[in-house]
Amino acid sequence: MTATPMLELRGVRKTFGNVISLDGVSTSVRAGEVTCVLGDNGAGKSTLIKILSGVHRPDAGELLLDGAPVTFAGPRDALDAGIATVYQDLAMIPLMAIWRNFFLGREPTKGRGPFRRFDSRTARAVAREQLLRMGIDIRDPDQPVGTLSGGERQSVAIARAVYFGARLLILDEPTSALGVKQAGMVLKHIVQARDRGLGVVFITHNPHHAYPVGDRFLLLKRGRSLGDHAKADITREEMTALMAGGAELEELAHELERDPASPAGRVAADLTEEASALGIHPDGR
Template structure:
């Protein structure tokens, strides 16, 4: 279905293992992510999704295994390395600061400066203009760039965070459960944003435990269970029910689901 998958993957995680003391959080996970695809990473709580994306974004260093980014082996010492390479992570709750304005949030950590008398000052004019433009592109109407992020809805905050990452040159965008706390309409806004981002040839890694959200935008699906991957499936090759079963590790949920009438 997706011709882009014929290109080289932008990032390859090969046999990643991560041990925390005696706990094996990841026991050899391999995932390839291609530019312009939305790669869904599914798994139940404790499956190792968080550990895996934290390894990808440089928060953790893998105990074993290799990360190949744009064809070359990469070693990230900390998240800044990963961000500099073009791997951006948008966290569910930890993306925005409610008390700060949208424009201050948008440029947080990447503040534009303008020299006056040889001193680099924060270029508010530029920051405000770019913020308004980017927000308009994403379909968010701001009262002004100085509007506090606290006044935005959860979905709008995610969208601001995503467009911020894209603006600063993300090639791989990791979204950590962006929809899990959102309402129906806000979820659809975020999913629409993901679609927009994908069309700009950016690789999106979408972490969720909601199969329906994954099916709505995903091109490929990788299921993690107890630190291992159960393989990657293309869109169209797998049904939502099969994904759900894989996530739960098979039978238990199947019987439970029967009694609940398929509402899980």
């Protein structure tokens, strides 16, 4: 593990009017490691992504790149620094060919001056080669990207970011709308990116996806940190319990607890069972 993190947040705060979106959040990302940022809707994950990718500037705290304070004037600054963000919508055109999407906005050319033109042969070959390196053997690079599975489209986006020089990859909920098999494919590609020496920020609400691939875990709730843990310091069960709000589950179960045979009673029983599975006992232990 390198001594200096590739990217570090120290006490970052961001507000929008009277709404506190992030408050005193700190974490770090190192080359060859995956930092997972977990939290439910409204936890501040989207704001964190936008600060890391240069869309927003923090109101307080600082961002350090390779140990030096940095301020991004916009997304282009972050991209030039090697920080690539893969958003949920993937920034792809479904009816356009895979290879065209791979080079969208960065098309290779050949020729000079008025004779310069799009080098489609190179684009096709490079797109196919890079996808093969990610473990995807596409049937036809001319097929529309919309015909790929969700996991395959995520892989195209990851391969594209790596090819264009990303040092740090930010993945915005890449497994949220995928089935088990496709989510597994994306997790495999996250590990591949990590093993190639990239730093990865994996944004998710699912601890079962985060824990197998993560090296560090930042837990957010309503803009505040519930903890920033190395993998050796927290188990998946502890992380799940923190995210689930064990005390809140127990309180709700007691409120609903009436006749065990009633619908409310059955809901209470389910909640109690869920809390017990998380290692949360009725007395709060």
